[in-house]
Amino acid sequence: MIERDILLEGRNITKVFGLGARKTIAVNHIDFKFYKGEIISIVGESGSGKTTLAKMILGLLKLTEGELFYQGKPRDISTAKKRKAYWKTMQAIFQDPFSSFNMFNKVDDLLLDCIHMKGNKKLSYDKKVAIMTEACGFVNLKFQELTQKYPFELSGGQMQRLMIARIFILKPQILVADEPTSMIDACSRATILDMLMKLRDEIDMTIVFITHDIGLAYYVSDSVYIMEHGFLVEKGSADDVILHSQADYTKRLINDVPKIHEQWDLSTV
Numbered sequence: 059m060i061e062r063d064i065l066l067e068g069r070n071i072t073k074v075f076g077l078g079a080r081k082t083i084a085v086n087h088i089d090f091k092f093y094k095g096e097i098i099s100i101v102g103e104s105g106s107g108k109t110t111l112a113k114m115i116l117g118l119l120k121l122t123e124g125e126l127f128y129q130g131k132p133r134d135i136s137t138a139k140k141r142k143a144y145w146k147t148m149q150a151i152f153q154d155p156f157s158s159f160n161m162f163n164k165v166d167d168l169l170l171d172c173i174h175m176k177g178n179k180k181l182s183y184d185k186k187v188a189i190m191t192e193a194c195g196f197v198n199l200k201f202q203e204l205t206q207k208y209p210f211e212l213s214g215g216q217m218q219r220l221m222i223a224r225i226f227i228l229k230p231q232i233l234v235a236d237e238p239t240s241m242i243d244a245c246s247r248a249t250i251l252d253m254l255m256k257l258r259d260e261i262d263m264t265i266v267f268i269t270h271d272i273g274l275a276y277y278v279s280d281s282v283y284i285m286e287h288g289f290l291v292e293k294g295s296a297d298d299v300i301l302h303s304q305a306d307y308t309k310r311l312i313n314d315v316p317k318i319h320e321q322w323d324l325s326t327v
């Protein structure tokens with residue numbers, strides 16, 4: 059087996075909201091190791107603590123307890139400068155692609171922003187167009203058809219693709235994707251997931267994929283973490299967790315996946 063570097067490690071990660079009777083332990087003493095270039099799914103039902111964990115990873119929420127290590131060192135986001143440096147290495151995509159964009163910026167500006175964030179502001183406009191065209195091509199969009207359009211003139215699926223084109227330009231170390239395909243049909247969903255996997259192969263990015271869909275997690279992940287009421291109830295390789303589950307909760311999530319073929323199995327009739 060190839061030895062991989064640990065990119066992000068969490069020890070005893072805990073988040074408590076509220077006090078007294080209103081206290082919620084959203085994430086309860088969780089340990090994890092995310093490796094470079096790995097796709098990790100965090101799976102659980104609504105309210106299990108997935109988004110809270112993602113927000114702590116992104117540095118958007120303070121930890122109540124525990125410590126995060128980034129590239130082998132304690133993660134330090136104690137000053138605005140350090141936070142900015144950390145955020146430069148990561149990107150997030152959320153459920154609703156329309157909420158992630160400024161609707162008054164044209165598609166060109168959304169992509170140009172990424173080129174500038176990468177420190178390429180001084181490139182000629184032709185070179186910038188070449189980068190934007192390549193990024194759109196990666197997600198099967200035609201830059202020439204999108205140029206000068208506003209986000210609200212695009213379909214939901216085109217917006218999801220545009221988000222991935224932006225990540226193609228930004229090339230972050232970590233991508234946190236919180237149910238990124240919830241708004242699209244099954245066919246486009248498979249395409250988007252395939253693009254994310256291709257992007258991982260291309261730039262060796264670590265992807266943390268947040269989902270309630272264990273079938274999807276099996277399709278995309280190297281490792282799977284199962285959360286229930288803030289606890290981590292099972293973790294391991296996708297095959298181990300899903301094909302040889304130990305926790306009752308994981309077994310229940312798997313049993314809840316609709317099995318279309320069962321409806322048509324007439325052999326037992």
Ligand SMILES: Nc1ncnc2c1ncn2[C@@H]1O[C@H](COP(=O)(O)OP(=O)(O)OP(=O)(O)O)[C@@H](O)[C@H]1O
Binds near residue numbers: 082084104109
């Ligand atoms: N800002 C907050 N203040 C108080 N409680 C919160 C806050 N954010 C989340 N919670 C609580 O923490 C628990 C975990 O919420 P979280 O959003 O992390 O779950 P989730 O697994 O992402 O759910 P979903 O799949 O519905 O997005 C829930 O009980 C939720 O009500």
